[in-house]
Amino acid sequence: MKTFYSISPTHGWGYGYGFFSNYRICLEQLIHHENTNVSATPYIDWTKTTWAEGFNPFKSTDFNFTYNPFDLWFDQEIPSESDTIKKFSLSLREPLINHSKDYFYEKQSLEMQQTVDKKRMKVKKNILDKVDEIYKNELEGHVVLGVMARGTEYNFHHPMFGVFNIQDYIKEIKKILDENTDITKILIVSEDSHYINEIKNHFPSSFFVPDVFRRTDETDEYMNRIHCWMNVSEKRENHCKLLGEETIIQTKLLSKCDYLFGRHSGIFCGAILWNENIKKIFKI
Numbered sequence: 001m002k003t004f005y006s007i008s009p010t011h012g013w014g015y016g017y018g019f020f021s022n023y024r025i026c027l028e029q030l031i032h033h034e035n036t037n038v039s040a041t042p043y044i045d046w047t048k049t050t051w052a053e054g055f056n057p058f059k060s061t062d063f064n065f066t067y068n069p070f071d072l073w074f075d076q077e078i079p080s081e082s083d084t085i086k087k088f089s090l091s092l093r094e095p096l097i098n099h100s101k102d103y104f105y106e107k108q109s110l111e112m113q114q115t116v117d118k119k120r121m122k123v124k125k126n127i128l129d130k131v132d133e134i135y136k137n138e139l140e141g142h143v144v145l146g147v148m149a150r151g152t153e154y155n156f157h158h159p160m161f162g163v164f165n166i167q168d169y170i171k172e173i174k175k176i177l178d179e180n181t182d183i184t185k186i187l188i189v190s191e192d193s194h195y196i197n198e199i200k201n202h203f204p205s206s207f208f209v210p211d212v213f214r215r216t217d218e219t220d221e222y223m224n225r226i227h228c229w230m231n232v233s234e235k236r237e238n239h240c241k242l243l244g245e246e247t248i249i250q251t252k253l254l255s256k257c258d259y260l261f262g263r264h265s266g267i268f269c270g271a272i273l274w275n276e277n278i279k280k281i282f283k284i
Helices: 019-035 107-120 125-139 166-179 193-202 220-225 239-255 266-273
Strands: 003-007 041-044 084-087 144-148 185-189 259-262 280-283
Touching: 003 019, 019 041, 019 107, 019 239, 019 266, 107 266, 125 185, 125 239, 144 166, 144 239, 144 266, 166 193, 166 259, 185 193, 185 239, 239 266, 259 266
Parallel strands: 003 041, 003 084, 144 185, 144 259, 259 280
Antiparallel strands: none
16 A cells, blocks of 8 residues: 555646646645655646536536546556545745746756656657657758747736737747748647637748647637636537647647747746757747
8 A cells, every 4th residue: 555645736716727837836746745755656636627528617616526637648656546645735935836937047947847847747658659740740850939829818817928919929920030040940839720820821831730729719708707718618529638638749849949939828838848959938
């Protein structure tokens, strides 16, 4: 029989938030776990979050949670029925990760996060294989500018990181290309189909991962009201599982780019955390 510490991203309203908001909350607790030499085995548990298929707390919080979504995308030791599971509670005077920072230019802090991340967070091989296949077919051999064009509800809920529209992104991309003539291709990541299409139209030498869930007919009013609109969509089967996988794939691809551009957001910070090749970042 083993003892596990359950680490969950049930901060804020209690049901988690976006992928990398959840991820970095758990990583912060893992770092504390490592620093305090806790003997129990950590277990990342996203069970009671909006990443559980079919759970929409805006409709009802009465829900039968039957599985841990995190285990769909990451390999970790899973407790058995005979094991003891304790809730890991983080008690810090100062946060280990400031979620308003990306840490690209804070090498010591970033390396500390990356060390624990690489030790504890293991993306499943079948997902990594998809990343490698896309990279080889679409980006390998190019000098790539990765663009994380966050839109939709972000302006309303996170104005502290700036309020921007698609034209702001396009203007800044043009400037980056003018000043960095070695760039031969652009990787576009966005949760908004309109943003994808507009950037692609302005910069034909762009690539985006096809068949990924993005905003189509969702209204601004709906997205601002239901801030977890991406998670609770009912447009396809196995949506949350696919959404998590798509998030990981696109973030891993951004991490392989030579340059990274965007506003402060979860995936932008995630690409820096998983950085494999980024040499310089640009912020809108």
